[in-house]
Amino acid sequence: xxxxxxxxxxxxxxxxxxxxxxxxxxxxxxxxxxxxxxxxxxxxxxxxxxxxxxxxxxxxxxxxxxxxxxxxxxxxxxxxxxxxxxxxxxxxxxxxxxxxxxxxxxxxxxxxxxxxxxxxxxxxxxxxxxxxxxxxxxxxxxxxxxxxxxxxxxxxxxxxxxxxxxxxxxxxxxxxxxxxxxxxxxxxxxx
Numbered sequence: 265x266x267x268x269x270x271x272x273x274x275x276x277x278x279x280x281x282x283x284x285x286x287x288x289x290x291x292x293x294x295x296x297x298x299x300x301x302x303x304x305x306x307x308x309x310x311x312x313x314x315x316x317x318x319x320x321x322x323x324x325x326x327x328x329x330x331x332x333x334x335x336x337x338x339x340x341x342x343x344x345x346x347x348x349x350x351x352x353x354x355x356x357x358x359x360x361x362x363x364x365x366x367x368x369x370x371x372x373x374x375x376x377x378x379x380x381x382x383x384x385x386x387x388x389x390x391x392x393x394x395x396x397x398x399x400x401x402x403x404x405x406x407x408x409x410x411x412x413x414x415x416x417x418x419x420x421x422x423x424x425x426x427x428x429x430x431x432x433x434x435x436x437x438x439x440x441x442x443x444x445x446x447x448x449x450x451x452x453x454x455x
Contacts, residue, residue, distance in 0.1 A: 292325070292350065293327070293328070293349075294325040294326055294327040294328070294348070294349035294350055294423075295325065295326055296323060296324070296325055296326075296350075296351075297323075297324060297325075297326050297425075298321060298322065298323050298324075299321070299322050299324075299425050299426050299427060299436075300318065300320070300321050300427065301318075301319045301320040301321070301427035301429055301434050301436070302314075302315075302316045302318075302319065302427065302429045303426060303427055303428070303429070305318050305321075316429060317358070317359075318358045319357065319358055319359055319361075319429070319434055319451055320355055320356065320357050320358065320361075320427065320434065320436075321355070321356050321358070322353060322354070322355045322356075322375070322425050322427075322436065323353070323354050323355075323356075324347065324348040324353040324354075324375075324423075324425055325348040325349040325350040325351065325353075325423075326348065326349070326422050326423045326424065327348065327349040327422070327423050327440075328421055328422050328423075329419065329420075329421050329422070329440070329441055334440060334441040334443075335379055335381075335441060335443060336381070339379055340379075341379055341380050341381060342378065342380060343378065344376050344377075344378055344387075344397045344400045345376065345377050345378070345379060345397060346376060346396050346397045347375045347376055347377045347438070348423055348425075349423070350395065350396070351393075351394070351395050351396075352374045352375070352376065352391075352394045352395065352396065352397060352400075353374065353375040353376075353425075354372060354373065354374055354375065354392065355372070355373055355374075355375050355388070355436075356371070356372045356373070357369075357370045357371060357373070358370055359451050359452065360451075360452040361434075361449045361450060361451055361452055362449060362450045362451075362452050363388065363407045363409055363447075363448075363449045363450075364407055364408070364409040366406070366407040367452055368388060368406055368407060368449075372392060373388045373389060373390060373392075373406060374388075374389045374390070374391050374392060374394065375387065375388060375389070376389055376397055376400060377438075377445075379413075379443075380413075381413065382412065382413055383410050383411060383412050383413060384410070384411055384413060384445045385408055385409070385410050385411075386408070386409050386410075386411055386445070386447050387405055387407075387408050388405070388406045388407050388408075389401075389404050389405050389406065390404045390405075390406055391404045409447065411445045411446060411447060412445070413443055413444075413445055414443070414444040414445065414446070415442055415443065415444075416439070416442045416443065416444055417442075418442070419441060419442055420439045420440050420441060420442070420443075420444075422440075423439075423440040424437075424438075424439045424440065425437065425438050425439075432450055432451040433448065433449075433450050433451075434448070434449050434450070434451065435447065435448045435449075436448075436449075
C-alpha cells in the first residue's frame with residue numbers, strides 16, 4: 265500500500281513538472297541558421313567525403329522580406345546593421361585568415377555591415393553575445409572592408425548567407441531582397 269502512495273505522489277509531481285514545461289517560447293519569425301566553409305561541412309564529415317578542413321562557420325538569424333522595402337527603409341543606409349535579425353551575426357574562424365590585408369586570428373567574432381546603395385562596409389568585431397547592433401563599438405573592430413553591391417535579377421525572400429571556396433580563397437555571399445555582396449578572405453598559411 266505504501267508503494268502505491270509513493271508512486272501516486274511521484275506521478276502527480278511529474279505531471280505538475282511536465283505541465284510547467286508546457287510554456288514553450290513562441291517560434292521566432294527569423295529563425296537561426298548556420299552556414300559552413302566549406303559548404304555542407306557536417307554532412308560531408310559524416311559521409312567521410314571531406315576534401316578540406318573546416319575554415320569558418322557563421323550563425324545568423326534569417327528575416328524574411330514579407331512585402332517590406334528592405335534597403336534604405338527597414339535596413340537604413342549609412343547605419344550599422346547586425347547583418348540579419350535578433351542577435352548580432354557571429355562568425356567563427358577555425359584557421360587564421362587574411363581579410364583586406366589584415367591577419368585575423370582563428371576565433372569567434374561578430375559581423376556587422378554598413379549598407380549603402382552602391383557599396384557595403386563589412387565589419388569583423390570582437391564584441392560577442394550581443395543583440396542587434398545597439399552595443400556596437402567601433403573600437404572593437406578587427407577589420408573593415410568595403411565591397412560593391414551587386415543587384416540581382418530576382419528577389420531573395422529570406423536573408424541568406426553561404427560560402428564558396430576555391431583553393432585557399434573563400435567568399436562569404438550575403439543575399440537579401442535584390443542585393444548580393446561578396447566578402448572574400450584568404451586562409452593564412454602563416455601560423
